Amino acid sequence: MKHVITIMLYLSAQFICAQTAVEQTVHDKLSPAVSAKINRYVGEKFNASYENRILAQDVHTLVHPFTVRDEYRCWQSEFWGKWFTSAVLAYRYNPTPILADKLKEAVEELITTQTPDGYIGNYAPESRLGAWDIWGRKYCLLGLIAYYDLTKDPVALEAAAKQADCLIRELAEKNVKIVRMGNHRGMAASSVLEPICQLYVRTGDKKYLDFAEEIVREWETPDGPQLISKADIPVGKRFPKPERNNWYGWEQGQKAYEMMSCYEGLLELYRLTGKEDYKKAAGQTWQSIMDTELNIAGSGSAMEAWFSGKGLQTTPIEHYQETCVTVTWLKFNQQLLRLTGEAKYADAIEQTFYNALLGSMRPDGSDWAKYTPLYGQRLKGSEQCGMGLNCCNASGPRGLFSIPLTAVMTAEKGIYINFYMDGSYELMTPAKRTVTLLQKTDYPLSGQIDIQLNLQKEEKMDISLRIPSWSEKSTVTVNGSLVENVVPGEYIILSRTWKNNDKISIEFEMRGKIHTMYTNPTYTAITRGPIVLARDERLKGAALEAILTPVTNENKYIDLTLNDHSDAGIWMVFGAKFIPESYAEYGAEPVETELCDYASAGNAIAAYPFFKVWMPQLYDPRK
Incomplete structure (x- = not known):
């Protein structure tokens, strides 16, 4: 029976979308490709991480803390969810029976640790809700929901619902605000907003939507991080700098990773409610990070916090550019790209991917640097919480494997080509036909890209090509005919009736x-x-x-x-x-x-x- 389930998972994973119980108010402009196969240097990096980090992880090590439940301050419970969500993305890119078995084992083993009251975590009963407990519960929720989306296994969704119900009940019974729990002005704990919104979409149970709105309401209280009302304030200056000995405590309101995680959740809530203030706050914060924090490699932060660091990037900086920050910045941009289809987000992803992200990955994909400076050495990070790995080892592949199925995406009127990577991409046309798009290129070694369409039947649609902002002079041809009005930093929309074997050629300026x-x-x-x-x-x-x-x-x-x-x-x-x-x-x-x-x-x-x-x-x- 196990073999049958594995084969079913292997065959169907690429074609499964999230099964929803409610209709979202706002729909994404772009949807991921059905499948992708990427070659050359970047493809080798995907394969290396797949073999030497994703498959190499021992699942039992990740689950063990959930069986002990004696923690009061550490964050062991995040590692399962970080690795698992990375592994699901890796599986969507390359579905193999061996990874299907590993995913199934990881979920089943985690669910066996769930207590009768619904709790999945590693904290002692008297320490629940404190420190990193809710943060760890969030990652369990993200993993369980991702597995449900992949397999439609109702047991995974039921376990996620019980975990969320347990959290809501405990907060009510103890009469505490989620923004007073844990660290960083409640941003770590309240970033649970993201899976809570996902759970509402998949179950239709309004209590999850109500809880999501309550989280955002608490943000704007004096105790909260004020992520909406302070969205027009630079991210490194929203709160007084905490004392050195309390840098990682509750007073730290500039913690970069946790802040962006909250905005990811806010965008999920925007999709459900259509409240423009939510989208506006996320967009203002994105712009603030670009203007005041982002360095030339596409990341930032020092000691894991925003610090107005853009203008300081030429100096040696302590604990610079944490990989978890890099990954979350990339994921934040992926959210905004899916939602809006705006080229500036794809530009930002490309900058981060080729520089800060790949720079944090060891050549064989087995390890990820904790911090990566612009001057100095790329040193190995230390392990955390007695787990044999650290947060960045677990998180790095989440950024890496978000790329393949978003390199080329679908929209209502056609196809968006966001990233130029040698390989083949399978998508659905507006007429619901399968199209295979082939990219032949050694980009970014050169700026030459040749694209061919394999269509079942000729069809009128748009193909939108991202013209990077750094390419001041770009040449685009369709079947040898020159395309006019190619503007840097925008998509050029090619609207026509496309035929099988039509070809697009692009040449970017690589000076x-x-x-x-x-x-x-x-x-x-x-x-x-x-x-x-x-x-x-x-x-x-x-x-x-x-x-x-x-x-x-x-x-x-x-x-x-x-x-x-x-x-x-x-x-x-x-x-x-x-x-x-x-x-x-x-x-x-x-x-x-x-x-x-x-x-x-x-x-x-x-x-x-x-x-x-x-x-x-x-x-x-x-x-």
């Missing part, structure tokens, strides 16, 4: 761009397309500590020459000309120095090479 931070001293960094480039002590050229000024051409770009460095396990290496510091009056001649992609910089299996993104420039008192 080396100089970015300058006018601090003291001034710093420069270099990007090429979506890729941040970095110096690495393994590469040829001047010493890492040398002061180098980029040599620019007549158009103020830096010329980059692709060099082969595959033997060092580095994805991209470019040679470029720089003027070194000189003590001679007439200056120095240019020297060639190599740079590599940020994700590869300092990222090695057996060593921790030093690297840097931002390069200090000589101070010139004449300027």
